[in-house]
Amino acid sequence: MPVLICPVCGAENPISGEKCLKCDATLDGVTPLDAPVEGLSGDESLGSPTKDEQDLPGLLQSLKDEGDIGEVEESLQNGLASNDDLSDIFAEKEASDEEVVPDWLERIRQRAKEEPDAIGDVTQKISAALETIADDKDENKHDDFQSWIENIRKPGSAHSEDQPANELKKENLPSRLSDEDWLMRIRKAEGKLxxxxxxxxxxxxxxxxxxxxxxxxxxxxxxxxxxxxxxxxxxxxxxxxxxxxxxxxxxxxxxxxxxxxKDVLDIDRLMVDISDEEQEQVNLFETVVTQENQAGQQHRPLRKIKHWIWRLVISLILISGLTASLLVWDNADISGAFLSPQNAAFLSWSEARQPGGSLLFIVDFQPGYFSEIMQISKPILGMMLEKDMEISLLSTTPSGELLFENLLAESTGEELAFTDLGYLPMSSLAAYGIANHVENELLQTPESPIVLPAEGYDGILLLSDQAEDVQIWVEQLTALMPETQVLLLLTSQAGPLSLPYWESGQVDGMISGVVEAAAFESAVSGQTVSPVGMRAYQLGSGLMVLMLLLGLTLKNRPDKDDIGEGAQ
Amino acid sequence: MNLSDLAWGIIGLILTVMVLSYAIGDNFLFRLASHIFIGLTAGYFLVVIIHQIVWPYWVTPLAVGSWGQRAWMIIPSALVLLLIISQFQKFSKLGIIPVSFLIGVTTAIVIGGAVFGTLIPQISTIVERFEPSAWAAAPEQTGFLVLDAVVMLVGVIGVLSFFYFGRRKIEFPDDDQTKRPRFFEGLGKIGQVFIGVTLGAIFAGIFSSTLWALIDRLSFASDLIKGLFGGT
Structure with a gap:
């Protein structure tokens, strides 16, 4: 007998129907099919399979949602009359839904009476599902999919552990998954296959x-x-x-x-559906990757060699030029160098010091910049030692004490005594501690290195190579010790960003870099100053300017190799 | 030149050459020199920390200090203990307490210093540049002082405008939504000039310092070689 199979839910409908009895979907244009009475198993004649029916809890939930649970349960009672749990679980539904019995269910009942094995599959699946529901109610473990899987694996559930995984999978899934799909039947009927x-x-x-x-x-x-x-x-x-x-x-x-x-899911259906545009992108991407790999493999060694040669040539020119200037040429005369306002202020401050005063030197530079700091601080240290100033040292670098000892020895040619206040890590905390005159008696012991003079220092001189450290020191000292004079002896790299503190009047004097130091020394001594290495410094600066200009000139010239690659 | 100076001079020269070999690219000699310096620095740092921090500020107060000093040492001792036991995975969360304490204190100090040591003084400086009494104090330099004040003000406003990332109000559908308001866009261009000059000065300073460090090493090497071969 021909029937109409709903394209939405797959339910069988009478040939004269315009809408699906199950889901009310329109049946216009649906090709009639012969009802699979003989060829189909009992569960297939239940109607349309939904997606949820592919697993047992889903099947049960579907039945619950559709209100057919009582009918199914009734059919189960015919097959499993001895199952008391079923009667308990569905007792309420039984009374209310008894009077409405659809045709398909009537057929099942009829077949069940005549052929007890005809509903075997249904019985098995419903039985397993009901056990699952019973466990769910007892243990409340099936709130999520994972727990449901674990329950299936548990001994004593619907399947034992002894069952192979494949058997378990097939048994859990509706049997129609291994048979001809209902959707395929529709496609075949419509000629779309x-x-x-x-x-x-x-x-x-x-x-x-x-x-x-x-x-x-x-x-x-x-x-x-x-x-x-x-x-x-x-x-x-x-x-x-x-x-x-x-x-x-x-x-x-x-x-x-x-x-x-893997026991319950089929991951063996890999379908790739791409558009024309995506296809073009695939082709383009593959072409680009292939060409890039080929081009990179061809030109990478050549480029590497070129860069290596350039680095070697530039390094040799720079090193040989500087060495030659040190060995061959006389030192440069920079007596005419301009004394900037911050240098002049430093000079004024130095000349105004009275003999016997106290100074605090803060060493906050790395050993790599020792020679530059030495050039800068040499004239200052000479002036201060001439006035017999008492010198204290506080370092924020581990090697600060050694560096300052060498600094004094290089500047004056003799070892001089100074008060070492020790090493304080972290500039910010050290600056705050000094600015607050760490004078808490509870922190002072006979061996505590920091014992600041009660009357304070005549000046604090910061020797630094980093503008960030200068900023921290100046911020703390000028905010908490506004009456103390702060002076800076800095490397060239720390100078530009420290200058605003001189402009704002927070710093009383400043010297940064060897050029300013030479000018300061020249002003102090009133003689021509020719620092060792100044000629090499001028040559190196000139070479760097030349290289920058060359870099600017050659910057926009594309590499021949790149042109070749582009042409390809 | 005595033997000790000569030995250390040769070691220094070899290490200098090993470091300078980086000019031709990363190589074994450079890495070896780097590892030697890192190892020596770490060892020296440990000794300095124990000698100048742990011993005078922690051990001595606990050993020979008064009861008040010992009681005061309970706080840092507890923080140190927490930091040590936090290295065990089971107690790793306890390390949050000393680290938080350190970060909190440092942040408070830095913020306070930035406000009272940089922001307020720098703003005051800009305002004071426009003070007429300062101009009148040096009548021969009035023009220069006014120009200096104006340039400084324009530079500050320009740089601040460059870092203004607000969007332009959309009046028409085809307006470019990524552009800033025209006022800030124009000032930002001026600010770019000041930023460029500043970065250039910083670059020149860094180059100058590193060049002088290189000259110092070359000077040391040339002096040593001259000394070895009978020079002065």
């Missing part, structure tokens, strides 16, 4: 070839699904239009991810 050679036989096809075939219409995504279904029946777990060898790696990776679900 193309026929052609089995793509799984196209050994050696690449992904790109398959995508091109797809674009040209020789393949269709729906066909792929059919092919994978066919492959499934043959037991090929990951069959697809691509050869199984191509998916070997994917298969291994996917299995790791899908291990918890």
């Amino acid at each position: 193309p026929e052609g050679p089995d793509p799984t036989e196209q050994k050696g096809n690449s992904l790109l070839q398959w995508l091109i075939a797809l674009e040209e219409g020789r393949e269709t995504p729906s066909k792929l699904g059919d092919e994978t279904s066919a492959a499934d029946e043959e037991g090929d777990e990951f069959s697809s239009p691509i050869t199984s060898g191509d998916y070997q790696v994917v298969n291994e990776q996917t299995q790791k991810i899908a291990t918890p679900f």
Whole structure:
């Protein structure tokens, strides 16, 4: 007898129906089919399978939602009359739904009476599902999918551990998954199922070839699904239009991810549906990657050699030029150098010191800048020692004490005594401590190094190579000790960003770099000063300017290799 | 030149050459020299910390200090203990307490210093540049002082405008939504000039310092070689 199968839910409807009895979807244009009375098992005649029916809790939930649970339970009672749990669980539904009995259920009941085994599949599945529900109520463990899987694996549940995984999977899933799909029947009936050679036989096809075939219409995504279904029946777990060898790696990776679900999920249906635009992007990407790899492999060693040669040549020119200037030429005379206002202020402050005063030197520079700091501080130290000033040292670098000892020895040519206040890590905390005159008696012991003079210092001289450290020291000292004079002896790199503190009057004098130091020394001594290395310094600066100009000139000239690559 | 000076001079020269070999790229000699310096620095740092921090500020007060000093040492001792046991995975969360204490104190000090040591004094400086009494004090330099004040003000406003990232109000659908308001866009261009000059000065300063460090090493090497071969 021909029936109309709903394209939405798959339910069988009478040939004269305009809408689906189950879901009210329109049946216009649906081709009538013969009702699968003989060929179908009992559960297939239950109507349309929904997606949820592919697992047992889903099936049960679906039945609950659709209000047919009482009917199913009634049919179960015919097959499983001795099952007391069923009567308990569905007792309430039984009374209210008894009077409405659809045709399909009547047929099942009739067959169940005549053939007790005819509803075996249904009985098994419903039984397993009801046990699952019973466990759910007892232990409340099936709130999520994972816990449900674990329950299936538990001994004593619907399936024992002794059962192989494949058997378990097949048993849990509706049997129609291994049979002809109802959707396929619809497609066949509507003529949408193309026929052609089995793509799984196209050994050696690449992904790109398959995508091109797809674009040209020789393949269709729906066909792929059919092919994978066919492959499934043959037991090929990951069959697809691509050869199984191509998916070997994917298969291994996917299995790791899908291990918890492998008993209940089918991950063997890989379908790729791409548009023409995506196909173009695939081709473009593949072309770019291929060319890039080839070009990189061809030109990388050449470029590396070129860069290495350039670095070597520039280094040799710089080092040999500087060495030659040190060995051959006389030192430069910079007596005419301009004494900047901050240098002049430093000079005024130095000359105004009275003999016997106290100074605090803060060493906050790295040993690499020792020579520059030495050039800068040499005239100052000489002046202060001439006035017999008492010198204290506080360092924020571990080697501060050694550096200052060498500084004094290099500047005066003799070892001089000074008060070492020790090493304080972290400039900010050290500056705050000094600014607050760490005079808490509880912190002072006979061996505590920091014992600041009660009357304070005549001046604090900061020797630094970093503008950030200068900022921290000046901020703390000028904010907490505004009456104390702060002076800076800095390397060239710390000078520019420290200058605003001189402009704002927070600093009483400042010298940065060897050029300013030479000018200061010249002003102090009133003689021509020719610092050692000044000629090399001038030569090195000139070479750097030259290299910058060359870099600017050659900057926009493309590499010949790049031109060649572009042409390709 | 005595033997000790000669030995250390040769060691210094070899290490200098090993470091300068980086000019031709990363190589074994440079890495060896780097590892030697790192190892020596770490060892020296440890000794300095124990000698100048741990002993005088922690051990001595606990050993020979008064009861008040010992009681005061409970706080740093507890923080140190927490930091040590936080190295065990089971107690790793306890390390949050001393680290938080350190970060909190440092942040408070730095913020306070930045506000009262930089922001307020620098703003005051800009305002004071426009004080007429300062201009009148040096009548021959009035023009220069006014120009100086104006340039400083324009530079500050320009740089602040450059870092203004607000969006332009959209009046028409085809307006560019990524552009800043025209007023800030124009001032930002001026600010770019000041930023460029500042970065150039910083670059020149860094180059100058590193060049002088290189000259010092070359001077040391040339002096040593001259001394070895009978020079002065």
